[in-house]
Amino acid sequence: MSSRRNFRVWRGDRAGGEFSNYAIEVDEGMVVLDAIHRIQAEQAADLAVRWNCKAGKCGSCSVEINGKPKLSCMTRMNSFAPDATISVQPLKAFPVIKDLVSDVSWNYEQNKKIPPFKPRARGADGKHRMLQRDVDRVQEFRKCIECYLCQNVCHILRDHDKKNSFVGPRFMIRLASLEMHPLDSADRLPAIKGEFGSGLCNITRCCTEVCPEHINITDNGIIPLKERVVDRFYDPLLWLACKFFSANRRS
């Protein structure tokens, strides 16, 4: 069964633009990305949209649908009221290239700044060993598809534009996955507190709300990192104890 649906799609580039209205037939089972493709095929051949897998796994099709950051390939048309007009915009936190396509390259630069995995020495038998229960935690973060919806919704980047002082939630969980790794031996805590800006996050959880992979970014990634930063820099008793015993803090 198909029905006629109305869309408002933002068209433009860095110089400016506006919403254009389109009405198309939408078939049962279609997602917003299908509808965009139909608009492209039938009414606006030059409409720019980025996509790749259409299966929620490549993270390319991130846009804002009715004001909410979403993967357009995973947003079903039947999740909207039959008479609702659906607005589709490019991400707010990153510069527009054209229409629905934005330039997310700032994120690649952040990734490069993160000190890589540095395995500790092998065991006596020349092997690396880790327990499943130790890697369960970091495996959650490996689900990330780098859609940058969390980066886009984070008010520090989106509204306050503090791109110089905060790496954003996606890279906070990458840092967490390295910091919590049972075999890793690098120390990233001073940088997490410093240039990566963990103190700017006020744990208001929008990153977790929008993550299409349902990664618990705040509770399992950022808050544990903040607590580790407290251990190192803010806990007066631990600080005294460390001074006193000059203990190795990364046992």
Next chain:
Amino acid sequence: MRDTAVQGGHEIGFAANLRGDAWWLAPLLTFIGLSAFGIYATWAAFQGGYYWHGSYLSPFYSPPLFIDPAAPGAAPLSHAWFGAWPSWWPKFLPASPALLILIFPLSFRATCYYYRKAYYRAYFATPPACAVTALPQKDYRGETRLFLIQNLHRYALYAALVFIFILYYDAFAAFFRDGELGVGVGSVVLLINATLLALYTMGCHSLRHLIGGRLDSFSCGAVCGKLSHTAWKKVSCLNKNHMLFAWLSLFWVGFTDFYVRLAAMGVITDFNTWD
């Protein structure tokens, strides 16, 4: 002004958004809920009386460090940890035992990771809801500077852990009147209160860190590794429901005071096995 501010059809300015759903409902309910509790708790703490009925002690007044037995509805002097109300207490403040201890639960909740989210959204509008423009700030600093204090949450947690024992003791004592075992609606109300506070406290993010989350590897030896992993798993399980217990325990602690207060004032009759 950043060059992307008006691109992509994104409006600029406070609370700008295209969401079209009731995004304001959650922060509004949070605002009403927290404000109502704050007003009631402040009022109740300043009363200095009607916090004791039979063997029930209001959790706002527990532990009673000093007691002024002359106040209406005050606990018997024998319940005070350090004796009669001190003469050094400033005259402009009511002789209320609550004022001496409320700082502990207050600082615990105020620095709780869940409540931080709740009030940053509902009171500070940073942001009011997701993809709704935050209140503009000249230089947003998050939890640095003044808010560095949030990093001391674990110290409030240590106090809160002690309070669990105190409140369970109060609940236990509420089942005895003049040495006689019994039960009243109030005893059950106090028991539920201690339990909800325990469930809230044991799901704390700082506790989750301290009990095991701080380790990269739970292999500090067979027993210790297993123990800390199990403990971490248990706390994590409560932690998933931290928001739920935050609200349930907040409501119930207020209700417990309200119940004891009304019973002490004689407005309601407490059904029990003693009278």
